Amino acid sequence: MGTEHEKTARRIPDYSPRVGVYARVSTNDQTPENQPVPLRSFAAARGWTVTEYVDHGVSGAKERRPALDALLTAARTRKIDAVVCVKLDRLARSVHHLVTLARELEALGDRSSCGQHHAGRQVALSRPRRDRGVRARSDS
Numbered sequence: 258m259g260t261e262h263e264k265t266a267r268r269i270p271d272y273s274p275r276v277g278v279y280a281r282v283s284t285n286d287q288t289p290e291n292q293p294v295p296l297r298s299f300a301a302a303r304g305w306t307v308t309e310y311v312d313h314g315v316s317g318a319k320e321r322r323p324a325l326d327a328l329l330t331a332a333r334t335r336k337i338d339a340v341v342c343v344k345l346d347r348l349a350r351s352v353h354h355l356v357t358l359a360r361e362l363e364a365l366g367d368r369s370s371c372g373q374h375h376a377g378r379q380v381a382l383s384r385p386r387r388d389r390g391v392r393a394r395s396d397s
Contacts, residue, residue, distance in 0.1 A: 317350035
């Protein structure tokens, strides 16, 4: 049988990895919709189950944000297997906070990816890897 984590590691045929899509905009005048759209497509192409976490009008300089806190709770309780975002600055604005998040997610066994858009094309969306390390990669 095993734990949920062990089941994921063994790749049960009918198991669909659960990914948390995180988006954030700093002001209520902005719309975050352009952030999760390519991530939904990215996840759907791989057969992943998506749960979205969106912070509206919340500065990335704040370490505590409603949707980010919910995303971290989901990761801690093993309700998601990976975290994806379009850019690292959506998760955190300071290097310290970003490293803290990355270490926690890595310790939880989370496989996280970050993508960035340039001139309307996806530059760095990458799939979660079995080594479960948090990484961001640029194909340009």
